[in-house]
Amino acid sequence: MNRSRKRFGQHFLHDPGVISRIVAAIDPKPGERIVEIGPGRGALTRPLLERCKRLEVIEIDRDVIPVLRHHCAGAGELIVHEADVLAVDMVKLHGGGPPMRICGNLPYNISTPLLFHLLESRAVIADMHFMLQKEVVERMAAKPGGKEYGRLTVMLAAVCQVESLFRVGRGAFNPPPGVDSAVVRLTPHARAPFPLPDRARFARVVGAAFSMRRKTLRNSLRGLAGPAEFEAAGIEPGRRPETLSPAEFAKLAAQPAVAADSL
Numbered sequence: 001m002n003r004s005r006k007r008f009g010q011h012f013l014h015d016p017g018v019i020s021r022i023v024a025a026i027d028p029k030p031g032e033r034i035v036e037i038g039p040g041r042g043a044l045t046r047p048l049l050e051r052c053k054r055l056e057v058i059e060i061d062r063d064v065i066p067v068l069r070h071h072c073a074g075a076g077e078l079i080v081h082e083a084d085v086l087a088v089d090m091v092k093l094h095g096g097g098p099p100m101r102i103c104g105n106l107p108y109n110i111s112t113p114l115l116f117h118l119l120e121s122r123a124v125i126a127d128m129h130f131m132l133q134k135e136v137v138e139r140m141a142a143k144p145g146g147k148e149y150g151r152l153t154v155m156l157a158a159v160c161q162v163e164s165l166f167r168v169g170r171g172a173f174n175p176p177p178g179v180d181s182a183v184v185r186l187t188p189h190a191r192a193p194f195p196l197p198d199r200a201r202f203a204r205v206v207g208a209a210f211s212m213r214r215k216t217l218r219n220s221l222r223g224l225a226g227p228a229e230f231e232a233a234g235i236e237p238g239r240r241p242e243t244l245s246p247a248e249f250a251k252l253a254a255q256p257a258v259a260a261d262s263l
Contacts, residue, residue, distance in 0.1 A: 106131065
């Protein structure tokens with residue numbers, strides 16, 4: 001039996017009840033273009049394949065691929081891409097046709113950069129279902145005002161809808177991770193939820209605000225927005241960043257001083 005490899009952040013899912021809940025949440029159907037990231041030994045892969053009959057997977061660990069193929073034999077057409085998913089051009093992988101549905105048990109050590117890597121290709125993605133560290137999912141789906149609400153929440157809200165589905169205990173994995181997990185659904189917006197003329201400027205404003213989240217916006221955005229810009233955006237400069245909605249951040253980022261090249 002292949003052992004988990006720490007450098008890949010591997011924790012293999014084995015709980016049948018959890019697997020069934022994830023498959024039900026994805027609800028795969030024949031004819032859909034489904035891509036699983038990090039299938040490991042295929043605990044989730046085989047039931048997905050039995051439902052959709054054709055499945056693509058992206059796996060970096062070449063040693064586990066023979067185990068995966070053996071486990072999925074006879075269940076349907078399994079297409080294996082041996083690659084680091086962070087280096088995969090998802091638009092090129094898509095190659096045309098219906099948008100892809102992405103799923104997987106993501107390694108905790110690359111989860112945030114991987115989310116943003118995938119969302120860069122959101123035009124070819126219908127939805128995504130991932131197992132992630134519970135605390136990360138809480139930050140992704142947080143509402144304004146709480147301690148979980150932050151840069152990740154706001155940046156994701158600009159490009160997709162985030163739904164926290166259910167929690168998964170650490171005993172569902174082998175070896176058990178040091179934290180609990182959760183399953184989350186991300187659906188790219190068909191239309192932008194609020195005007196965002198310059199995404200890079202928006203990112204800089206959000207990053208600056210949350211880099212000093214205990215300070216008021218007047219202080220954390222000093223040099224980026226002054227009284228006139230706050231007034232034009234209708235935002236009180238004495239507020240703290242966690243109280244602003246994503247749309248308010250976008251409105252502030254669109255003001256002339258914030259949008260200047262000096263930003």
